[in-house]
Every structure is written in C-alpha cells, then in structure tokens.
Amino acid sequence: MTAGPAFDEVDLSTMAFWSTTAAERERSFAVLRRERPVSWHRPLENPLLPDAGGGGYWAVVRHADVVAVSKDPQTFCSGRGVMYGDAPPELLEASQSFLAMDAPRHAKLRRLVASAFTPRRVATIDAQIRAQARAVVDELVERGDCDAVEHVSRRLPMWTISEMMGVAPEDGDAFAAMANRLVAAGDPEIAGDSDPLTVVVECLMGLTRMALELAAARRAHAADDLMSALVAAEIDGDRLTDAEIGAFFVLLAVAGNDTTRNTISHSLVALAAHPDQRRLLREEFDVRIDRAVEEMVRWATPVMTFRRTATRDVELHGVPIAEGDKVVLLYSSANRDEHAFVAPERFDIDRDPNPHVGFGGGGPHFCLGFFLARTQLRSIFDELLHRVPDLEVGEPEYVPGSFIHGVKRLPCRVGDHL
C-alpha cells in the first residue's frame, strides 16, 4: 500500500461533510469531477469504527470512471471490503454475504439466489406488491397528516422482503426494527446510550438467529419462499452453510430495505417540489412511470458509495494507484456528472437516456433487486399519485453518513384524497 500523495484539499472524509445536504456535497464533487477525477483522501471519520481508517483512499467521482472500475473486478476487487473503513472480518462475513466477495465464490452464491429475482419471478408477486401498496395508502388516508417515512416509505420494502424470505407476519416488526437499527447504528438517536458497535453486533446476532430459525423450519417443511429455496439449493454439490444463509438474510434485510425506502422519501420531496413533473406523471402515468422511476433512483442515489481495492498497480487518469489501495466509487457524484447527463441538476421524469449508476456501475455486483425495486416504486407512486394527488411534504430530516442517503423523518400533509 502506498502512503499516497498529500490529502486532497476538498475533504470528503469528515462527518460534517456527510451531514450536509446532497446539494452542498455536489458543489465539492463538481470541483473534483472537473479538476481532479481521482483524488487521495484521509481516512473517513467513522463513528462506528473509530480506528478503522487504514491509510486513506482514492475517490472516483466521474460517471465514466465509476462504470469502468465497476466493470473491472479483476483490478478492483470487492473481496477485501466494500465499505470505506476496514471492519473486523467476522463482522463483514456476518453481514455482507456475496456483496463483499469476488469470483468464483461470488458468482456461485449470486447464481444461487438470482432465480428469486428474475422479472418472471417478480411478476408472480406483482399483484401482492400492488395490493400491499394499496393497503399502505389506505392507512395513510385514514391516518391523515403524519411522518411519511414511518407510514409510507418504509412499509412496502419491508413487507416485500419479509414476504419473499418467508418471515412470519408476527416477526415482521422485530425484523424491521433490527434491520433499521443495523444501518443507522451510527446515529446517536438510534444507538441511545449504547456504543454503536454493540448495536451492530446485537442486530447482526438477532437477524442471524431469525434466519437460522427460519432455515430450520423450512428444512422441516418447505414453503414457496426464498428461504426454502436457499436451504434446498446446491452449488457444485455443496449446500449453503448456516453462516452463508445468515449473511445473505442480513444482506437482503439491508439492501432491499433502506434503498427503496429512501428512494420513495426523496421522490416524495422531489415531486412536491416540482408540481409540473408531478402533474405530468399523474396525467400520463402508464406512459411515463418507467422513465420516472429511473429518474427517481438517479435523483435519490440512496446508495452513495461503495469501495473496491486495487489488486495490482494501475493508473487512472495518469494517477498511480498501488496494489492494496482503497478506491471509493462516489455514485452520488457520478449521477450528477455533466458529461453523462443533460442538465443533471434538473429533476426530469422524462429523462432519456438516463444511464444512472444508482443500481451500480455495471459489472458482477450490479444490484440484484433492481427489477423488484422498480416494481415497488411503480406500485406505490401509482397509488399515491392517483389517490393522494396533492400530498405535501415538509422539511426532510436527513440521516448523516457516507453510505446511505437516508431520510429519517418527512412530515406530510395528506389534503384531499380519493
């Protein structure tokens, strides 16, 4: 690993930076995109793992480079961690599943679960997702003004994951609570008096226990759900171990929840702030929704960063990156890159083409749940736009952090409804 050159004067590593708004961060990204597409930064301030810095990292901020790095896993691997800092290996093992693996193990495990996420398979639960979206909006209408994160955004993703995995309805709340605490453990409001790492470990243990109980139940009696498929699946004659099943369950609890939830919240804000776009979408919903959903994901960029590690010495824009160096992909910046998007600062539901990297820059780790996420977003906005057309939102309260672009609270006013 190199000591690296001097740290860049644009500092992406402070909690203060990741506690501002996306618009403010974009000002820094714009400077880097223009002047220093590959820049060296001091270790991220990490309240979760204060000693996890490990030297520093290269920030990749241009769209074309995020795509190129994502598509070159031989040079930029995931197996040495995908978060900024170095977490203890046992924590990674228990939580990130094949997200933090390389070929051939990644490909094997991904192939095994991919069948649950094909468009055909998602189409079979499409009617249930629509019914659930309808139920969410029924309850919203009945409740009236409330926090949209709690009563709209978080409901559908959590329900879908629980349903796909086969979590019993009575365990749904516990599952949701642990998944939420796990990703927000760095937030003092969530951790309370506990040390954030303790919260992470507790949630990981709780979710793993839940996964293993479910696995045991499905080994005894198979059902039509993902857990039954996981316990029965064989790759090259091997079954998944309990640890692998547990880690995959945790990965889905996080990957399938926070992402769609925050896309919904950011999109509620965007649609309320752009009434012309909201009207267009409502008037010609079927024609416009597919493109609108892509724009919602670009706009929100709920996953802001992932990391890779260089497996050999390599150059990017003439900058020497040494074997072992950390390379951070800044999706938030790539999704505002003026070389990839016309007027990237504009929320445009008809944007076409829209080569956003919200689901990743391509390559082997491209989001497995993208089709499911699109289906969920389509269903919830169908209900919301047609039945609560004038839904107004107040000031969003954001979750500080460099990984998930989170909205903690979003007051909403329901107004007239159908």
Ligand code: HEM
């Ligand atoms: C708007 C919603 C979503 C966004 C923006 C999103 C974003 C992402 C991103 C950026 C990655 C990493 C891509 C890469 O490294 O190249 C990823 C991976 C992944 N996502 Fe999603 N995601 C969403 C919804 C979902 C849902 C609903 C599920 C499942 C139910 C899901 C499951 C996964 C899994 C399993 C991976 C790991 C894939 C691998 O490593 O091979 N995601 N997602």
